[in-house]
Amino acid sequence: MSKFNTRKTGFDSGIIAGKLTDKAGKYTDYELLRRVTLANMLFESDYYQSADEIMKQMEDLCYKVEGEKIIELAMECRFEQKLRHTPLWLLILANEIHEVSVKEALAKIANRPDMTIDVLQMLKVRNGSYKMSKSIKKGLAKAFDNYDEYQIAKYRKSNMEVSLVDVVNLVHPKPTAKNELALKGLVEDTLKPANTWETALSQGADKKETFERMISEKSLGSLAILRNLRNMTEAGLSRNNIRTAISQVNSYWLTPLNFLSAQRNAPDYTAAIDEAMENCFAQEKIKGTTILAIDVSGSMGRVTSSNSxxxxxxxxxxxxxxxxxIFEDLILVFTAGSDAERKGKHIIWNGSKGLGLFTNYGKIALEMGGGGIFTYQLCEWLKDNGYAKDAERLVVISDSQDIDAHYGLVRKPDTSPYTSSYIIDISTHTHGIKTGNWTAEINGWSDKVFHYIKALEN
Known part of the structure; x- marks a missing residue:
């Protein structure tokens, strides 16, 4: 059974408080496409829209955006927002709609062997078969230049109806010095399994001994470590061994959510996970004082997607x-309010940082009223209470269901006390709250959105 189905509509849409905010913010077609894609878990419905609606929006917008711009966006989806399926789908659409070559982009974006399998499955969803253009075929073949024996062995099996050997037989990649023997072994079914914890356990190895060996060898991947902290605990590994494993976590491809997931599975190791998170994300500080406002409205409590x-x-x-x-000096604000009274509520957080933020956040959200975000009122409150005067920038993280913008209350261009101000939108809803004097609206949920702010300001 394919993990990509042609229709995925089984997630009830909510009432969209900000459904009229397009009257307050004007977007180009390219900006709208960015909104729909950069925080998108492809083939999964979210609280506001079904997967079918999101994918139709994406396709309709691709007709209005130049093919090369779509390819650029696909690269950003993969390497900045660290998305897996969305950039591949964008390349398929760009190639089909605009007949542009996606060979080079596909070879770069499909930097894991299993992503070549994903492309075949997407083509099957799109066209009913694995038939592909010459550009896609050449791109998939060239992608194999990235893979070594370990990667090919790791992803040679698949739980889908096609496997890596099917891809090889379809696109005929040219062997390289680092994968010639692996490709030969893959086709002849003589390739030895990769040194992964899954392989070892499937062959009957002791779980405790396997984890201890791989921690000693430093051969466990960073994501595998974060995902297996509970397994390590249940297998009887010592606290020292588990802390050693966590200290080995260091990968470009990790997102903040990976660390949260690890902390929820192994709360006893919160301090060590926090330290690993800091090591991954705090390499470059953003200087100055930043006000970071977190939307804790009712819609933010809904799951990110139907499978999340x-x-x-x-x-x-x-x-x-x-x-x-990442921010050198941070003022953290929680904001929500009462929809019925059209009144926002805002509080300053003076508690712990890092993953310690999660200690009481459920209680905080409940106390805030559960209504939508009131962005105009938030900005006025920050000025009236003296927080804005010392801050270089304001950053708001929201799903863009802004009650103030819904009723026409927006920031005026001459009222911002900040050098720069940003909306970080973690939803895929077509229209956001790009109203008034905002420096930029940024879409996505990886740490790279913060570094984008630094790049803009430099």
């Missing part, structure tokens, strides 16, 4: 945890 265990609020807090290490 995490809410939008989880995403926002995970990003805030990373931001507490």
């Amino acid at each position: 265990k995490f809410s939008r609020m989880d995403l926002a807090f995970a990003m805030a945890a990373a931001g507490s290490y």
